[in-house]
Amino acid sequence: MMMKNSIFILCLALFSAGVQAQVAIGKSDVNGSATILDFAEGTTSGIILPRVESLPPSVGGTFVYDATDLKVKVYGKVLDENGNPVSTSWIALTDTQGEFDSAIQDDFDEKHEGSIIGASNSSKEGVLVLESSNKAMILPKIANPEVNVKSPEAGMMCYDTVTKNLLVYNGKEWYSWSID
Numbered sequence: 319m320m321m322k323n324s325i326f327i328l329c330l331a332l333f334s335a336g337v338q339a340q341v342a343i344g345k346s347d348v349n350g351s352a353t354i355l356d357f358a359e360g361t362t363s364g365i366i367l368p369r370v371e372s373l374p375p376s377v378g379g380t381f382v383y384d385a386t387d388l389k390v391k392v393y394g395k396v397l398d399e400n401g402n403p404v405s406t407s408w409i410a411l412t413d414t415q416g417e418f419d420s421a422i423q424d425d426f427d428e429k430h431e432g433s434i435i436g437a438s439n440s441s442k443e444g445v446l447v448l449e450s451s452n453k454a455m456i457l458p459k460i461a462n463p464e465v466n467v468k469s470p471e472a473g474m475m476c477y478d479t480v481t482k483n484l485l486v487y488n489g490k491e492w493y494s495w496s497i498d
Contacts, residue, residue, distance in 0.1 A: 340353060340354055340355075340356075340453070341354070341355050341356070341435050342356050342357075342358075343355070343356070343357045343358065344357055344358030344361060345357075345358040345359075348456075349456065351453075352452065352453050352454060353453055353454060353455070353456055354435055354436050354448050354450045354453035354454060354455055355435055355448055355455040355456065356455075356456045357456065357457070357458040357459065358458075359459050359479075360459075360461075361458050361459070361460060362460055362463070362466050362467050362468070363458060363460075363467075364457070364458045364460060364463065364467065364470070364474040364475055364476030364485075364487075365457065365458060365474065365475045365476065366471045366473050366474055366475075367381050367382055367383045367390060367473035367474075367475060368382055368383065368473070369382070369383045369384075369385045369472070369473055370382045370383070370384060370385060371385050371386060372386070373391070373408050376393040376408075377393065378393060378394050378395070378406065379392070379393070379394065380392065380393040381475065382473075383416075383472055383473030383488075384408075384410075387410075387415060388415040388416040388472070388488060388489060389410045389411070389412045389413070389414075389415065389416065389488060390410070390411045390412045390416075390473060390475070390486040390487075390488055390493070391408045391409060391410050391411060392408070392409050392411055393406070393407070393408055393409070394406065394409055396409065411486050411493060411495065412486060412488035412491075412493045413493075414488065414490070414491070415488070415490075416472050416487070416488025416489025416490045416491070433446050433447070434447045434449055435447070435448050435449070436448055436449040436450040436453065437449035437450075456477075457475060457476055457477040457484070458476045458477065459476070459477050459479045460476045460477070460478060460479065460485075461478070461479045461480050462478065462480050463476050463478055463485050463487075463492065464485070464492045467487075470487040470492075471487070471489075472487060472488060472489030473486075473487070473488075473489075474486070474487040475487075477497075478494070481494065482496075482497070483495055483496050483497060484496075484497050
């Protein structure tokens with residue numbers, strides 16, 4: 319019996335290591351083969367970014383809500399006035415300080431260690447790591463989030479289907495980034 323269980327666990331581990339998972343939240347499947355994470359249309363729930371007390375060493379494309387200066391930030395290339403990359407660092411997506419309830423983060427930290435989608439493991443650290451060389455995440459799509467999301471959390475991120483913009487909430491106000 320013990321040998322049978324060991325073989326089953328080994329087969330399961332080998333199978334899961336080769337799986338390139340695609341995850342749909344609030345619907346049955348993802349849109350397109352180049353999508354690793356997709357959310358249902360018509361939702362009023364966005365992604366809540368991790369709130370950090372100190373900025374971690376990161377890779378490009380990492381998003382956080384910086385609890386020290388209450389701003390949503392992304393780690394990426396800083397461009398000069400001609401659009402040429404000059405350095406890589408944390409870039410604030412919101413320019414004024416927001417607000418957040420630290421009890422929400424404390425409760426979340428007690429219940430979650432982190433998840434990886436798209437691979438069985440990752441060298442990157444995060445609450446949610448999307449590991450793929452050829453798939454991307456589709457943000458939750460919300461029509462007019464500044465009107466339709468009644469109680470947004472600091473660090474919320476979504477795609478506004480009306481303006482076609484990326485929106486981030488800093489705890490006080492929405493910031494809009496044109497991406498089309």
